[in-house]
Amino acid sequence: MKNERVYRMTFSSVYPLYIQKVERKGRTKADVDTVIYWLTGYDDAGLATQIDKNVDFETFFADAPQINPNASKIKGVICGYRVEKIEDPLMKKIRWLDKLVDELAKGKSMEKILRS
Incomplete structure (x- = not known):
């Protein structure tokens, strides 16, 4: 029930x-939003709505x-688990x-993070 x-x-x-995690490493809120x-396909308004509605994951x-x-x-x-498994x-x-946020914090280029 840990997942729940x-x-x-x-x-x-x-x-x-x-x-906070990415800003400590020199990245920005805009970088987090980009990933x-x-x-997810959200845009500025969609993300803001989800935050305002206080939705769960x-x-x-x-x-x-x-x-x-x-x-x-x-x-x-990530967190001790192989993501693909x-x-x-x-x-x-x-x-x-x-994983995307972690890669931001580790300084990877946005191109690599977004699998371009």
Whole structure:
């Protein structure tokens, strides 16, 4: 049931933590937003709405306009789990987002992060 706890976390409570993480490494809120837009298909207004509505991760991804078809190219380890081996679809999306933010914080180029 650990997954259930993660699914119920509000996106708006984690979003500032993503921003803090990347800002400590010299990246910006705009960079975080860019990877979120790329992964989920949200735009400025859509993301702001989700934050204002205080939705949980399950709703955040369920309401996403479109998960980027290149998201399946996101590989590697995050939180001790190999992303490409995660079977639960929602947990995989959450870990994709975690991995993108982690890559931002590690200084990877936006081109590599967005699998261009």
